[in-house]
Amino acid sequence: MNCEVCDRIKNKKGIVYSTEKISVMIPENAFTPGHLIVLPNEHFPILEAVPDKIISEMFTAANKVGVAVFEALGAQGTNILIQNGTAAGQEKPHVILHVIPRKENDGLNLQWAPKQMNEEEMSTIELKIKDQVGSVGIIEEEKKEPVEEKEVEEVKEDYLTKSLERIP
Amino acid sequence: MEELTPEQQAQMRQQCIFCQIADGKVAAKKVYEDDKVLAVLDINPANPGHILLLPKEHIAIMPQMDDELIGYMGIVSKQLSQVLLRTLQAQGTTIFVANGVAAGQRAPHFMIHIIPRMEGDDAGLKPLEKKYSEEQILQIHQGVYEAIKRVLGDAIPPEKQPINLDQKETPKEEKPGTKEPGKKETPKESKKKASPLDDVSKFLTGQ
Ligand SMILES: [Zn+2]
Ligand SMILES: [Zn+2]
Numbered sequence: 001m002n003c004e005v006c007d008r009i010k011n012k013k014g015i016v017y018s019t020e021k022i023s024v025m026i027p028e029n030a031f032t033p034g035h036l037i038v039l040p041n042e043h044f045p046i047l048e049a050v051p052d053k054i055i056s057e058m059f060t061a062a063n064k065v066g067v068a069v070f071e072a073l074g075a076q077g078t079n080i081l082i083q084n085g086t087a088a089g090q091e092k093p094h095v096i097l098h099v100i101p102r103k104e105n106d107g108l109n110l111q112w113a114p115k116q117m118n119e120e121e122m123s124t125i126e127l128k129i130k131d132q133v134g135s136v137g138i139i140e141e142e143k144k145e146p147v148e149e150k151e152v153e154e155v156k157e158d159y160l161t162k163s164l165e166r167i168p
Numbered sequence: 169m170e171e172l173t174p175e176q177q178a179q180m181r182q183q184c185i186f187c188q189i190a191d192g193k194v195a196a197k198k199v200y201e202d203d204k205v206l207a208v209l210d211i212n213p214a215n216p217g218h219i220l221l222l223p224k225e226h227i228a229i230m231p232q233m234d235d236e237l238i239g240y241m242g243i244v245s246k247q248l249s250q251v252l253l254r255t256l257q258a259q260g261t262t263i264f265v266a267n268g269v270a271a272g273q274r275a276p277h278f279m280i281h282i283i284p285r286m287e288g289d290d291a292g293l294k295p296l297e298k299k300y301s302e303e304q305i306l307q308i309h310q311g312v313y314e315a316i317k318r319v320l321g322d323a324i325p326p327e328k329q330p331i332n333l334d335q336k337e338t339p340k341e342e343k344p345g346t347k348e349p350g351k352k353e354t355p356k357e358s359k360k361k362a363s364p365l366d367d368v369s370k371f372l373t374g375q
Contacts, residue, residue, distance in 0.1 A: 016313055017320050034312050048250045052243045059242030060235045064319045066267060067231045072315035077268025084249060085260020088285040102271040111272055112291050114212035125217050126197040126209055128255045133200045136247040
């Protein structure tokens with residue numbers, strides 16, 4: 001597999017912390033000073049392919065990285081950002097969670113212009129989503145046999161990547 | 169963190185629009201709910217289907233969350249992202265958190281934004297181009313390393329010590345006498361002790 005993020009993890013380039021499952025790393029292009037990224041050590045192209053256990057560990061680590069940058073840099077805030085899919089600005093085919101330290105007037109603008117939606121449009125979307133949340137909140141059992149795990153993950157990944165623009 | 173009295177907690181909940189939504193006292197388009205979290209549609213969406221995922225408990229900023237809850241909210245974010253891809257044919261999702269006014273936080277209740285994205289939409293979130301040299305970044309990060317190790321250190325089993333990259337990233341500094349004159353010294357570790365999180369939270373949310 002040709003993934004430069006996997007290569008960086010393998011070569012331990014820019015890693016400030018790691019466990020068996022995740023790494024905290026200095027990004028190649030920092031948005032602000034102290035910007036760090038949290039990522040799974042294993043190659044997952046999109047968020048939906050990452051097992052629950054690893055997602056949980058990524059968010060826990062991101063929270064602690066946030067505390068560390070408050071402390072070490074006197075940051076006035078942090079942004080957590082995952083760009084999931086090229087339509088969302090994902091540049092590398094490896095899931096990355098950004099922890100971005102913020103200060104007033106640091107020149108970074110991550111805001112969006114709100115869209116106007118009427119009651120009917122909102123209700124239509126509400127119902128569509130509600131109809132599909134049956135499996136939300138159910139945490140995956142940790143799979144014990146690594147061979148089986150691989151097969152299951154691949155099937156899931158294929159199905160999901162179809163709905164996303166292919167990442168080069 | 170200082171424990172609030174039940175009266176103070178009740179007052180806090182009354183003043184917080186998202187607690188009011190969680191308590192069913194203010195109407196909202198709820199799309200998912202369980203005993204710990206609530207997901208509602210943002211009334212000022214970046215795109216149609218923009219979801220706000222919140223803890224039911226009043227928690228102002230992310231550092232006040234315990235590991236289990238933030239981990240769980242990460243999992244639910246992923247699951248809701250998947251729902252958006254499936255139901256709205258979104259081509260991607262942006263998962264976004266603003267901690268603190270400087271980061272764009274507008275309400276004093278922690279939330280994760282899950283925004284469906286389409287190729288070429290104007291939902292923004294485009295970061296600035298690189299403004300800092302790699303050298304600058306590495307220098308700044310020297311100070312962050314120590315804090316990271318201190319804050320994350322507990323989580324690592326003894327056989328999996330954090331990788332110390334200081335030497336790998338700055339080989340120049342290993343050899344004495346090779347330092348270029350005028351080059352900035354590695355920033356010293358911040359002398360400030362970790363402030364209690366409730367103070368941080370007050371500061372960040374202006375409450
Ligand atoms: Zn990879
Ligand atoms: Zn609240």
